[in-house]
Every structure is written in structure tokens, then in C-alpha cells.
Amino acid sequence: MKRDILTIAMPKGRIMEEAMEIWQKARLPIPFDLEDTRKLILTIEGEAVEWILAKPMDVPTYVEYGVADIGIVGKDVLMETEREVYELLDLKISPCRLSVAGLPQTINHEIVPRIASKYPRVAEKYFREQGKQVEVVQLHGSVELGPIIGLADRIVDIVSTGRTLKENGLVEMETIAHITTRLIANQVSYRMKQEKIKEIIERLSEVI
Numbered sequence: 001m002k003r004d005i006l007t008i009a010m011p012k013g014r015i016m017e018e019a020m021e022i023w024q025k026a027r028l029p030i031p032f033d034l035e036d037t038r039k040l041i042l043t044i045e046g047e048a049v050e051w052i053l054a055k056p057m058d059v060p061t062y063v064e065y066g067v068a069d070i071g072i073v074g075k076d077v078l079m080e081t082e083r084e085v086y087e088l089l090d091l092k093i094s095p096c097r098l099s100v101a102g103l104p105q106t107i108n109h110e111i112v113p114r115i116a117s118k119y120p121r122v123a124e125k126y127f128r129e130q131g132k133q134v135e136v137v138q139l140h141g142s143v144e145l146g147p148i149i150g151l152a153d154r155i156v157d158i159v160s161t162g163r164t165l166k167e168n169g170l171v172e173m174e175t176i177a178h179i180t181t182r183l184i185a186n187q188v189s190y191r192m193k194q195e196k197i198k199e200i201i202e203r204l205s206e207v208i
């Protein structure tokens with residue numbers, strides 16, 4: 001942890017685009033060279049702030065280990081990674097849901113159905129709590145392929161507009177959780193850098 005600098009873990013991709021909008025509205029500083037850069041650590045002139053550009057699934061890891069003081073991350077990732085971090089604020093951006101989906105009207109002949117997912121822990125926990133035994137196969141993307149190519153009976157994945165399911169002939173069967181993006185903090189940073197972090201929370205709260 002850097003004493004005098006607040007380090008923010010920002011996920012590259014769709015969350016960053018929306019997060020930048022509320023960051024701007026909240027009059028919080030943003031690095032200039034964000035659009036066209038391969039840099040992974042960005043500083044802001046005149047501000048005691050730096051951004052780490054991270055893969056979404058890695059954001060809670062950086063924050064738990066204290067290499068980032070705060071982070072922006074989807075609730076889906078928090079549920080999957082189960083990291084020891086404080087969840088401070090619901091930014092209410094990138095809304096979607098984590099759902100079970102599959103081919104319509106399939107009769108499950110398998111005693112232990114196979115579930116493909118980018119979220120193996122969430123999937124296992126969900127079916128276990130239902131008293132159902134399943135085999136979970138982890139994929140890293142294009143999860144909707146699973147049932148179509150015969151790898152899995154069902155999937156557990158993000159659904160937003162439903163377009164990906166529809167265009168691949170799948171239907172949403174059960175909703176596991178409604179998801180939005182959260183502001184998280186390292187537990188020690190939250191105490192040591194309370195003033196800076198509280199100011200960010202206040203400013204963001206005004207524009208959410």
C-alpha cells in the first residue's frame with residue numbers, strides 16, 4: 001500500500017466506460033491518456049491518485065491484497081471470488097443478472113447434469129443450496145456454446161438484454177441474482193485512508 005497515494009483498480013471493458021461517466025459527473029479526476037494506451041498504471045498530474053487497469057475477475061484480488069485501496073467491480077465477480085473486501089457502494093451501473101439457461105424443452109436424462117459457467121463457485125453453491133447434484137465445467141467465455149455443442153446440459157451466465165441467449169436458441173430458466181457494479185475497499189485502506197475514500201463515496205452518492 002502506498003501511503004500518500006490512493007490506488008484504484010479499474011476493470012478494463014464495459015464497466016470502465018460507464019464508471020468514467022459517473023466519475024466525471026462526480027467531478028473525480030480521470031487519467032488523460034485513457035483512450036489510447038497500453039499502459040496498465042495511470043497517474044493523474046497534480047492528484048495523489050493512480051489507476052490500475054485490471055481484468056474484472058482480478059479486481060477483488062488486488063483490493064484484498066492491498067495493492068489497490070479501492071476498486072470497481074460487478075457483484076457477480078464479488079460472489080465468485082469471495083474475497084475479504086468491504087463493499088461500500090452500489091454504483092447501479094452495468095445492470096444484468098446471473099441466470100441458469102439452456103435449450104428449451106430438454107428432458108434431463110443425466111443423473112448428474114453438467115453445468116458450464118465462468119462462475120463455477122456461484123453455480124456449485126446455487127445448485128447445492130437447491131439440493132441438486134451437478135457437475136460444473138469452467139469456461140472462460142462464449143459459455144452459451146455449452147448446450148449447443150453438447151458440452152453441458154445448462155449454463156450459468158450473465159444475461160442482460162437476452163440477445164445472446166435468443167440468437168443461440170437458448171432460454172433463461174432461473175435467475176440466481178440481480179447484478180450491478182460495486183465500489184469496494186481494502187479493509188486496512190478503509191481505515192488508513194478514510195478521509196479520501198469517504199469523499200469519493202460522498203461525491204459518487206450525489207450522482208448515482
Ligand SMILES: Nc1ncnc2c1ncn2[C@@H]1O[C@H](COP(=O)(O)OP(=O)(O)OP(=O)(O)O)[C@@H](O)[C@H]1O
Nearest residue numbers: 012013014015056074075076077094095096158160
Ligand atoms: N452483457 C452485459 N451487460 C451488462 N453488464 C454486463 C454484461 N456482461 C457483463 N456485465 C457486467 O460487467 C462486468 C464486466 O464485464 P466484461 O464483459 O467487461 O468483462 P469480462 O467478459 O468478465 O472480462 P474479460 O473478458 O476481460 O475477462 C461483469 O462482471 C458484469 O458485472
Ligand SMILES: O=P(O)(O)OC[C@H]1O[C@H](OP(=O)(O)OP(=O)(O)O)[C@H](O)[C@@H]1O
Nearest residue numbers: 141142143158159160161162163164165
Ligand atoms: O444478454 P446479452 O445482452 O446478450 O448479454 C449477455 C452476454 O454478455 C456477456 O458476454 P461478453 O460480451 O462479455 O462475452 P464473453 O462471452 O466473452 O463473456 C455474457 O457472458 C453473455 O454472453
